[in-house]
Amino acid sequence: MNTLFLDAAFSKPTERPPVWMMRQAGRFMPQYWEIKNKYSFLEMCKTPEIAADVTMLPVDLLGIDAAILFSDILVTAEAMGGDLSFTQGIGPRFANPVRNLQDVDNLQVDVLDKLQYVADAIKVIQQRLNGSIPLIGFAGAPFTVMSYLVEGASSKDFKTTKLLMHNHPEIAHKLLAKIAKVTADYLNLQIAAGVNAIQIFDSWAMALSWNDYQEFSHRYIQEIIANLNRKDIPVISFCKGSSVFAPIMAEAKPDVISVDWNADLLNIKNSLPIGIAVQGNLDPHILYADKPVIKKTILQLFERMRGESGFIFNLGHGIMPDIPFDNVKYAIEVIKEFKY
Ligand code: CP3
Numbered sequence: 001m002n003t004l005f006l007d008a009a010f011s012k013p014t015e016r017p018p019v020w021m022m023r024q025a026g027r028f029m030p031q032y033w034e035i036k037n038k039y040s041f042l043e044m045c046k047t048p049e050i051a052a053d054v055t056m057l058p059v060d061l062l063g064i065d066a067a068i069l070f071s072d073i074l075v076t077a078e079a080m081g082g083d084l085s086f087t088q089g090i091g092p093r094f095a096n097p098v099r100n101l102q103d104v105d106n107l108q109v110d111v112l113d114k115l116q117y118v119a120d121a122i123k124v125i126q127q128r129l130n131g132s133i134p135l136i137g138f139a140g141a142p143f144t145v146m147s148y149l150v151e152g153a154s155s156k157d158f159k160t161t162k163l164l165m166h167n168h169p170e171i172a173h174k175l176l177a178k179i180a181k182v183t184a185d186y187l188n189l190q191i192a193a194g195v196n197a198i199q200i201f202d203s204w205a206m207a208l209s210w211n212d213y214q215e216f217s218h219r220y221i222q223e224i225i226a227n228l229n230r231k232d233i234p235v236i237s238f239c240k241g242s243s244v245f246a247p248i249m250a251e252a253k254p255d256v257i258s259v260d261w262n263a264d265l266l267n268i269k270n271s272l273p274i275g276i277a278v279q280g281n282l283d284p285h286i287l288y289a290d291k292p293v294i295k296k297t298i299l300q301l302f303e304r305m306r307g308e309s310g311f312i313f314n315l316g317h318g319i320m321p322d323i324p325f326d327n328v329k330y331a332i333e334v335i336k337e338f339k340y
Helices: 004-009 030-036 041-046 048-063 075-079 101-106 112-129 142-151 161-169 169-193 210-226 242-251 265-271 284-288 290-305 323-339
Strands: 084-087 091-094 135-140 197-202 235-239 257-258 277-280 312-313
Touching: 004 197, 004 312, 030 041, 030 048, 041 048, 041 112, 048 112, 048 323, 075 084, 075 112, 075 135, 075 142, 075 169, 091 142, 091 161, 101 169, 112 135, 112 169, 135 142, 135 169, 135 242, 142 161, 142 197, 142 210, 142 284, 142 290, 161 169, 161 210, 169 197, 169 210, 197 210, 210 242, 235 242, 242 257, 242 265, 265 277, 265 290, 277 284, 277 290, 284 290, 284 323, 290 312
Parallel strands: 135 197, 197 235, 235 257, 257 277, 277 312
Antiparallel strands: 084 091
């Protein structure tokens, strides 16, 4: 197996930084659309052979150092009772948003049988990977998943979610505790099915104040990480907002913190306890730019991180769907040619 990714995740030296990209199995690839045109997004997630086909696209076409399960952070919320749909151009929607105590009480927590398709997909993917590179499993962090359940859709300001947190904290905590329980069970299901690493996505944490991040996000992530059957499986904690929240994130004891593009990555790494690796942190918009800009910016990051064990190259957030495929391919070539 190519162990670059796992070595870096455990802060061991590597000959070059390993590379994978958030949202690497997605819409920027023409081959994704060949599949997407035949099935709905949820059908793709729920059919293990198709989920495996999509997971393998960036492995076969880009040669990345780690694969990520093709699924979505909202499948747990659906299993709990959320009436989830995805509409092109609009994104995820819950037809029955969670707004009061009754709605929270109606959500189920013993839902692993409804998520068995994910375990099945992991087994098919591992057969296809055949030990070549590690497979990353994932889930959403409770705050980010709660925001979709409460808003009922994507949101810019999270107004309804924040009103629930601030006016009815006991209801918000009841909801977060239920999501955290399901998330820990779900990640342990993925570990039992054979993933080699876990990433927790708290995509919208940057909407929170320092105190609210601790109260409504961090403590549930900490609880989830503490409840994982980790064995030799590294845990990556990602949030938009990590430039600010990294010191709190470290208290949950992940192996890796995935950093947005606002911070200097080396400064963040040096501020963390020894043994916590960093992942990041190219601004994904660089991948729209001309190739010399892409190369220069990646090499600038690598020079800054030269000599550091515990560095995984990634973007500060996911690849946008309209980034040219050829630019992503070029970026990966630049990275794979680099030697420390
Ligand atoms: O990284 C990967 O390639 C693996 C697959 C993956 C998807 N979603 C596939 C997907 C992963 C890891 C996710 C996580 C996810 N889902 C997050 C956290 C990561 C992040 O980007 O912050 C969030 C916030 C979601 C919720 C979600 N799912 C949204 C907001 C959308 C639609 C809007 C958009 O622009 O992404 C989705 C749909 C989705 N998830 C698609 C894919 C490939 C697009 C589906 C389509 O083809 O229409």
